Amino acid sequence: MTAALPYLRALRKSDLLVLAEVSDLKDYEDYKKTELEAALDEHLSANKSSLSKDQRLSDYYKRLFQPPRSSPIKREPRAEAPSGLDDSALPAKRTTRSRRPVKPKHEIEATDESDAVSQISGEEPSALAVTTRTPSRRALGFLSTLPPSPAVVTEAIEEQTTKVRQSVSDAWAASGLKERTYTLRSYLSSVNMIETLILVIELYGLSNEIVPFRYLTTIPSMSNLHTPAMQVKIPDVFALLTGAFWAPFSLWLATSVVFPSIFAYFFNINLKMTQPHAPSHSYATRRASATHTAASAPAKADLDPLVFHVTKALVSYLVYANKFTFWDVYHPISVERVVCSVPGGLAGLLTGSAVCVLGSLYEAILRK
Known part of the structure; x- marks a missing residue:
């Protein structure tokens, strides 16, 4: 982790992808944002000699080469001893104790419980400091288990729903119930x-x-199945x-x-309506015509x-x-x-x- 890593964290992932492409970072397409930040920081700091001249990376290297800020604590000037005097002749440094501010009356009358609370609150910053020093690899491992975006979760749910719907449709088609239903409907119509x-x-x-039905036998009751005794009867x-x-x-x-x-x-009545009208000639002609009509016409209901x-x-x-x-x-x-x-x-x-x-x-x- 370098001093320029916060700069990379402030950028969007699209900007990080541009920097990775400019700096010729390998295999960065599958990285998540946090992984890409760490990999890009390590790559740029390792190749700063060859990449620092690129103007597109100037913002990163400006923060990388910037010296760390010193703590804003006022330093006391050190008094130098005169050249003609010994160190032993100098008066001992007077240690002055800092004056404690006078507490108001309502603070002086605080109970022992407030002291205990203040003691616990004084220990909390150190505990927070310890938790903030967790290694970055552990954080990256935790983030890798989370889904990258809600769109990926929605796509996974839709994919599973499509598979279930397809399996149910295949099972329904394989059972043949649809064809049997149509056949039964055609018979009943x-x-x-x-x-x-x-x-x-x-x-x-x-x-x-x-x-009438005659008694044949009795099936005994079964206590395990909670069934009563049943009489068996058959037709006479x-x-x-x-x-x-x-x-x-x-x-x-x-x-x-x-x-x-x-x-x-x-x-x-149906028979008369379906027969064609034949001319009235002799008996033999009418008989031949009726025979021909019966042979050529489709079979009708009797x-x-x-x-x-x-x-x-x-x-x-x-x-x-x-x-x-x-x-x-x-x-x-x-x-x-x-x-x-x-x-x-x-x-x-x-x-x-x-x-x-x-x-x-x-x-x-x-x-x-």
Whole structure:
């Protein structure tokens, strides 16, 4: 450390980089400001013979060659003895004691605690002096662990955030959930799928009513897992051989599937709208034209969904609301079991049909 180091510390880092380039300092690009100050001071002081002539470094060498300032203490002139007198003849130097200033009254009445505080405060400057004499290398090592600027910290955080986002995106793409979601949506986006789901819900409710569950065994409780004892029950498949199963099941199948399908097949309004108009000639010509049309035209739905659900709603209301037993083919108890087992009862059957009717109309409008 030289006398010109404070001058370097007062400069900005850009000015220090200019001085390093002028003085031909090696490998200074990666230095921090404090390290660059120390390295530049050592380099300039070591090469002062060759660099002191450079006008751009004149401010540094002006402070380097400046003599240190003396302490501003008044020196007493030394009295010289006359040449003709001995040193022993001179009177002894009178030592005068400096007069202590008279303290005010309130200072004289200070307690012993103020003396102790003053004694402690008198020791503090020496402790501060010791702490200011810590080596510069230790300070540089401490500063090197700190980030150079807030911009570097922000850049590191953004880099880590980008890596996490990229890893999550890669994991999502590798799982294939996006493609499966699109496939499931394409399957569910049709009136036929809605109709199938409604029929499955009705069949599930009916099966819980007409297929009883039999006790099989009991899973004991586990104190370690805090689980209670659970009974295991399985469907009684022997109920499929009884009339108590087939009477309600066949009634639901006839009213929800068979009769609506028959009406939707023969009263297919869609079929008439999709067939091209052929000229009316002989029977053979019309038959050949119909065969050619059926072979060339794309396959269309055999059942009209609108007619299917309208028929289902009418038949369900006729049978379950009026307790129609098909001329005593079914027992009234079977009719009642079907109505009670379907979720929502008769209102649930009519609501499902109404939803499918609206879906069929909406799909037909979109096709136009």
